[in-house]
Amino acid sequence: MAIRTPLQKDEIRLLRLSLDKAVPNSQPVITFEQVSLSDPDFPSFVALSYVWGDLEDTLPLRVSGEVIPATRNLHVILQCLSSANFDQLLWVDALCINQNDLLERAAQVALMGGIYSRASYVLAFLSPLSEPFDLGLDFLQEAARDSELHYEPSLSPHISVNGLTASSESLRESLISFFAVPWWTRVWTVQEYALAAKVIFQCGNRQMEGGIVLTAFRNLATHERKCCWAARRAADGNARGFLDYPSEANNGLTLFKATLRINNLNCIVNAEEFGVQDLLGATSLFRTRQCSDPRDRVFGMLGLYLKDDNLQKMLPTDYTISTGLLYRNLAMAAIESSQTLDVLSHVLHRPSIHKRTPGLPSWVPDWDALMDDDYHLMYQERTDKLRHFSASKDLKPKWILRDSGLVMTHGFQFAKIAATAPGYPEPGSTTGGKQLLEKWRQLSGLPREPIASPNGDSDESKQEWAFQRSLCGNVTLSQWADHSCDHTAAYNTWHSWFTHPEPASLPEDARSTAREFDFLVQIASLGRCFFVTEAGDMAFGPESAQAGDGVFIIPGGRVPYVLRKVDTSDGLEGQAQVYEFVGDAIVDCAMVGEKVEGSPLFQDMGII
Known part of the structure; x- marks a missing residue:
């Protein structure tokens, strides 16, 4: 059996396929060609992007005289191509x-x-x-061809394929199936x-350029924002509709979640346009991939071209270290590179997330933890808004790692949690909006119904305004930013919609405003908990906060950040208090440096 010739520093192997059609059901003939990336006559080639499939289900494949086990899925692909x-x-x-060969x-x-x-093209x-x-492919072709076409069939002109609409x-089902294939769920296909x-x-025998798929998505996304959102509006007035009908053939995937993959x-x-600046942002964006x-x-x-590549340079590809050590190294490198936490x-840390490291x-x-798409979407949106805050102003981190994984730092405790309540209802939850909002307002010391104008000087008016800010995670939309009364008007509309027994009875423009506020x-609150501090400050924080x-x-x-005391201080200088990290929080009146x-007085402490 031939052995593959070892590769030099800038060399790669390429494959050449052929098939003896005179022999029925023959296997493709595959040979290696070894080439140098620095060769001025470097040949044109195609890079295959695919999913390996079941690693336990392999068949022998002969390449240049060497028998290599390859997954059944790869066998099928090579047979199709040849x-x-x-x-x-x-x-x-x-x-x-x-x-x-781990080194190779x-x-x-x-x-x-x-x-x-460098590939002439990537074949996905x-x-x-x-x-x-x-x-589904015909639908995407039409959506890319004409940006004026609506996908909501009640609007004209709209996309139609063989008389069928979205x-x-x-x-x-066909469109969902396209985005449901495993290629869209794997980590490596991102870079590819x-x-x-x-x-x-x-x-099969159908091909479509990636640019067409991307143009179709961008056109559909524009329509979803501007005119076609009725497709996500159910009879109850909530943001659902045929885009959110689960596909039984595709494990409950909806059209809305399917298109999130592109x-x-x-x-x-x-x-740069979407704020994915570094390795940390890219890793979190594709956290649900496998x-x-x-x-x-x-x-x-690591191979992605990102604006801030310092973090990538600090993490060499090394398959000899454990997953846990790699994730710890990434966290330390992220802090050192960004000079932020x-x-x-x-x-x-939430019960519904299955940790695997x-x-x-x-x-x-734990980047390998499993989470659902709904939570991942909101978590992504929430972390994207970190750049608007500066709780510690321009103070730089002090983060000293011990061999045990404990870090020494210093911090200032400005509050203690007094009481908590559940966050936004999960999809399928039986918790009513009216019941939940009353609980949040009760903990905040507010009456059940909102104050008509929270802009007064009374303590109750100030508390009402703080509550309305806190619900949105201390951010607002540009159309409400200039005047607090605009934000309050949007809150009142949302309050009516969120607590109404029949939201569909509200006017359509009210439901549109409520939808924006609700997002x-x-x-701020999906998969989180609402809490108040002993001083009366309102916040959303980790679901496991107590x-x-x-x-x-x-x-x-x-x-x-929310921390929990741990009953040990063994081996720490000055008997510093040790804590467990619970999670981050958005706390009213603590987001732009007010507390520093x-x-x-910052005190030394350890975090395990």
């Missing part, structure tokens, strides 16, 4: 990289950014079948798509 007379050089990670694997992974960007092979996706089940000079999607790729391709090796959640993002806002310190995010409330937990300002933190004015 049968279609694919005659270009091809780069396939599973074959062109010796997966059993690390070196080649580090080159993958250059490989995908989604399925050997075309028929299930034909209607509300038609068969067309909707983002770095490509050109992407071609292939389903939205995230759009964000990374236009990283990979066979949890270390690839980090390594799979932004990484702490990616720590998610054992032994992590409480302050290190801000969800960002009465008695401390609320701290820590240098480098844009937001306050006058140079409060």
Whole structure:
């Protein structure tokens, strides 16, 4: 059996496919060609972007005399390509990289950014079948062709395919199926798509350029914002509709969530426009994607071209270290690179999140944890708004790591949690809006009904205004920013909608305003808890926060943090108090440096 020749520093392997059609059901003939990236005559090639499939389901594949186990999914793809007379050089990670050689694997992974960007195009092979996706692909073609076409069938002109509209089940199922294939859920395909000079999607014998898919999405997104949101409005007035009908054939995926998958790729391709500045932002954006090796959640993002690449340079691709150590290294590097504690806002301690990396310190995010799409969307929106805050002003972090994973820092406790209440109702929850809002207002010391004008000088008016700010996470939309009365009017409209037994009876313009306000409330409170401090300040914080937990300002933190005392101080200088990190919080009157004015006394402490 031949052995692959070791690669030099700038070399890669390419594949050439051929098929003996004179022999029925013959396997493709595959040969290696070893080339140097620095060669001025470097050949044109295509990079394959695909999903490996079940790693336990492999078949032998003969390449240049060497038998290499390859997944059944890759066998099918190569058979399809060779049968279609694919005659270009091809780069396939599973074959062109010796997966059993950890050093070669690390070196080649580090080159993958250059490989995908130098390919003449990236072939994203989604399925050997075309028929299930034909209607959906035709719909995308139409959406990209004419930006004036609505997807809401009650508006004209609207998209129609063979007489079917987006509300038609068969067309909707086909479109969902396109975005439901595993390619859209894997970590490595992000880099492969983002770095490509050109992407071609292939389903069976059907191909579509990636630019068409992206243009279609952008046109649809514009219509969703401006005119077609009725597609997400159910009879109860809530933001649901045929875009949110679950597809039984695709594990309950909805059309809205399906198109979010191309939205995230759009964000990374236009990283600066959408505020994805560094490795931390990219890793969090694709946190719900999957990979066979949890270390690839980090390594799979290293090749991206981001505005701030300092963090990428600090984390070499190294498959000899554990997942837990890699995630800890990422957290430390993020703090050092940014001189902020932004990484702490990616720590998610909540019961519904299934953590899979054992032994992590409480302050290190588990990037391999499982979470649902609804929570991930709101978490992304919430962390994106960190840049608006400066709780510790311009103080720089002091974050000293011990071998045990404990860090020494210093902080200032400005509040203690007095009471908590649940956050925004989860999808499918039986908790009523009226019941929940009454609980929030009760904890805040406010009457059930909002004060008509919270702009007065009375304590109750000030508390009412603080409550309305807090519900939106201390941010507002531009159309309400100039006058507090505009924000209050929007709050009153939302209050009526959120507590109304029949929201559909409200005027359509009121429901539109309520929808915009409600999105801000969800960002601040979905998967979180509402709490008040002993001093009466209102906040949204981690779902696991409890009465008695401390609320701290820590240098480098844009937001306050909730910490819980741990009964140990063994081995710490000066017997400093030790805490467990619970999560970040948005606390009224503590977001732009109010609590650090006058140079409060910061105390040394440890966080395990």
